[in-house]
Amino acid sequence: MGGLMRIVDQLIARSNRLGADPANTNYAGGNTSAKGTDTDPVTGKPVELLWVKGSGGDLGTLTESGLAVLRLDRLRGLVDVYPGVEREDEMVAAFDFCLHGRGGAAPSIDTAMHGLVNAPHVDHLHPDSGIALATAADGEKLTRQCFGPRVVWVPWRRPGFQLGLDIARIQQENPQAIGCILGGHGITAWGNSSEEAEAHSLEIIRTAARFLKEHGSAEPFGPALDGYGPLPETERRARAAQLAPVIRGLASTDRRQVGHFTDAAPVLEFLARSKHPQLAMLGTSCPDHFLRTKVRPMVLDRPASAPLEDVIARLRELHVEYRKEYRAYYERHASADSPPMRGADPAIVLVPGVGMFSFGADAQTARVAGEFYINAINVMRGAEAVSRYAPIDEREKFRIEYWALEEAKLRRQPKPKALASRVALVTGAGSGIGKAIAKRLSAEGACVVVTDRNAEAAQATARELGNRDKAIAVPADVTDETQIAAAFAAGALAFGGVDLVVNNAGLSVSKSLLETSVQDWDLQHDVMARGSFLVSREGARMMIAQGGGGDIVYITSKNAVFAGPNNVAYGASKADQAHQVRLLAAELGAHGIRVNGVNPDGVVQGSGIFAGGWGAQRAAVYGVKEEELGAYYAQRTLLKREVLPEHVANAVFALTGGELTHTTGLHVPVDAGVAAAFLR
Template sequence: MSNKTIEELLGRSNRLGSNPKFTNYAGGNTSAKGAAQDPSTGKDVEVLYVKGSGGDLGTLKEAGLAGLYLDRMRALNDVYRGVEHEDEMVALFDYCTFGRGGAAPSIDTAMHGLVDAAHVDHLHPDSIIALATAADGPALTKECFGDEILWVDWRRPGFQLGLDIAKMAKENPAAKGVILGGHGLTTWAQTSAECEKRSIDAIEKAEKFLAAKGKKDPFGTLVKEWAPLAPDARKAKAALLAPALRGIASMDAPMLGGFSDTDVVLDFISHSELPRLAALGTSCPDHFLRTKISPMVLDTPADASVEDVIARAHELHEKYRQTYAAYYKKYAKPESPAMRGADPLIILVPGVGMFSYGKDKQTARVAGEFYINAINVMRGAESVSAYKPIAESEKFNIEYWDLEEAKLRRMPKPKPLAGRIAIVTGGGSGIGRATSLRLAAEGACVVVADRDLDAATAVAAEIGNSDKAIAVKVDVTDEDAIIATVHASSLAFGGVDLVVNNAGLSLSKSLVDTTVADWDLQHDVMARGSFLMSRESAKAMIAQKMGGDIVYISSKNSIFAGPNNIAYGATKADQAHQVRLLAAELGGHQIRVNGINPDGVVRGSGIFSSGWGANRAAVYGVEEEKLGEYYAQRSILKREVLPENIAAAVFVLCSSDLSLTTGLHIPVDSGVAAAFMR
């Protein structure tokens, strides 16, 4: 196939996939057919290139395309044994791969290959799915499109659906595409530009049709008790609810969370038809595979207390799990995969917003985006008819499809800290930066908290996008700022699992030169700051009921009596005893509390660069730039301690290998005999 054909296909795919009006994230697929030279014979053959399984149109690149010999793919019709044997057809695509094959072919490959047109688009636009899920969808499609876009009754994606659409296209040469009942849109054309135009024209025509014909209040009347709270009150309440709701969604497997209080969400959850429509669930396979068949809907008033909302959520959660288990039992066959979990992935709280969940933050965020797509679909369908999604049995057949199970099995093994949320204070430099980077590298989402927001932002950007890390400005001596940091973590990722109390400073002075202000400053930052962060994060961890880790970056000086160090050494001793006290107190909640005692971490250190290094160098009679070397030479191992060494110790303490360790202090000092734990 010519480079031009592939370039056109990728350009069309990226344009369509990057516009949420046209299709949802990782939803839909596009294809192109054309001549290419067979590397094994040197002769031209006709090849089908189609977006591979699991890819995203908006970011699709050539490596994400599956390539198949078109004649071989179409010849599969000769061995197709009927709808009862659909699943075996996907495996047969492997025998049709062109060259190295590229990405794995998706279940929709047959639809693209069997339709006799050079270019085919299959998309999931909200406006089209609104018609596809309307009770009188066929009539509405006819009214909106005439004979340009035809109707195909719901059928699970596969070879037979491809045959059905190919037959319709052949018998209706003037048709430009079809609406797939309960599912989406497929269009075709002989050029890439015309195919893209047909897709966009159909989507926009459906939008205008719904706007012109639709009634004003498709979600019913506003329920006064469910009216949205003011923006600040919503966010504050959501932050307090988030850890407990995350715990509910994580009973079967740890989940990360997202939160949305967009106008679309608030409109849906504040109207009288919410219970009925939410119970009907989503329809498009891309929707319910990411949101479960239906959300958990709270029926509490918007002004209900946080405690009352959480208590009701636990009651409804038990009912939700029972209902989901009954759904599985009703439709499962002996050969069906085991039930994957009965917890909700979408929780709707009137007056507040929508909480969404997934195995990682991106999945949680996308689940929320898909449910917003579903809300748009319900609005459109209800405005012109009645929302009627595909049958529950069909949803089960998709959710527990062998092909979906195989896709899950192909996923890479998660990293050790996947699904965990970390807050690192003083995360903008030195030990904090190294720890933030290490925890993120091991799979955690990280809140980089620092009084220097620019530094924190740089570290968060180094880690990745907001699905991986966020930056928060915090003065750890400020109680309100600490509370706000934990709330930011809860709104961004769902809660908090791991806290690293690293923020610190030091002033090297003799006893007689140490002022009350010197003493108070160091105790406020390290003793008070660690106490506040531990207290507020523990509240969230206890609400989650998922356990957790609190790690104190203490110091060799917590047990070693060094010169000119009264305020710093005393506050580090305070931190060290906080570890013991909190380990004893929080163990019943499966929260482990441990400490690390570094020594002489000079490189990249904000403390050493702010004057402490010069003071300590003067005390020991060495040049400041040689202070790290001095510390190394006085140690047993004669090796300099680096920020990365401390970060490694944090990771080890929080890993599953030390799951039964709490109340421990680990020295990371290259060996200082005077600081051995006794």
């Protein structure tokens, strides 16, 4: 058992090291394997096994549960029943009959490669340097020039059982070889030990990179194009924030997408050079790349200094053309048994001088699509530096993009959560109700822009929600127009835009009319009445630019309709918010934007307002101890229940989660029943 665990531990450690470096392989790209012997629990005799990274896993984060474990004798026995390349897809289902034991991941399409290659340890990776040689017009000659007999060339073949047979045969014919370059695809290396396989993989990757550097031309993308160089950083990112919601709207024509923006140096350099239009049209080559990026990107053909209005108008024209061309591509190659077209919108949009906008069903998918296109740019650079970039042809790309096995993988994915692909911005989300709302929206699949005047509190909430693909924190004072605009711009750069806004930021000072100062009045109206107006205005601008509708929710109060004592400034500002709901619902409905409100009462636990002195003031008004205020509020309700921040968050989700699609202008009480606050 100790030897067996050592094999698995070594495989996982090797995988994690290789997967952690983007120079070796892209996210979720490639696979690794190890062979060894265990005892068959049925016969008690030794049995040879293959441990291989399963379908959909990522090398950098691979754990034992991500491995598929197969009996090697049964896997290799499939060679005798292989029906030929025209029916090789049938072999994937046969892998299930080779599995050993319970659990583990589903075997991937590359399983045959690992099982049939006669070496104890095998790595299949997608390094930029290796794919550059693999996609060069004379890649076979360059491979010999770069490696001599140590690394051999395998002509392009779609991943599958036949490719495994091809590599196994070439390995047998070239016993001196440590690995191969797979035409149009990537690399495969092998070794007698885990350390040797890893060393051989790194040798191929680094030798190829060194060869490209030493033999490559200085300007592989051609001379600089006048006017296509990067804008200054501040101007560049401001332009990106203006364009992001427009482009997200275009990319969401078939289904809503989350966006991601990058102005990484390789992107800006590529777009500044004369060859970028024709290279972009050739599309990507490695199957992992174009499955994420689509067959080719949409590229703006205007200089960086073009007026914003002209750029937006041209993007709309290009989008129409892109959709027509994509449909034509589908119709050129689709057969009677091809899966339906999945959508004709671009996954990658390139804007010279500004950067790249990438899209996907969630933030991680959008970000990774962009990372893959940077891989593709690096591949093009390498291939053009020593030869001519020549990716696999369009027909082969279609065969993989609309592969029945890929379609089956997509269908196995879990049903999206209710707010998947939505981007929410929540004000005052550093504590209390706002924090509970941010957590609920995130749990339901939304990306969240967490804003709060307290930067540390905003950051703490965002950290609780997860990584940058789940939430970002933006310090913002809702009374400041500039800060509000910056918060929405941050949402646009991180996620492509915002389509769900929650006006939650608030405060209160409990005083009688005669004790209420002008400063007290102005402060509460600035934060809640004026602040909600500023946030809603900026949110509406972005939603209208996206063209996909949206939601604006006001967290108002029972006090918007209930005349409580010593509460004139707070109650009046909440009444202002309540009427904003009605006014904006009437105005924004034409754009598909729904505006609703939630009227809480007595939310003491976790509340920033109550902790800031409001609780003590209200307790004094009602003649109870501050720590008993929540229970006091509960006892005066019809349901005799205390209202918690999570209950308000539930109402926000109910309004935005997809069931109340025809509801706008509504105020939902969350007060456990206060008869005096019933809406009339």
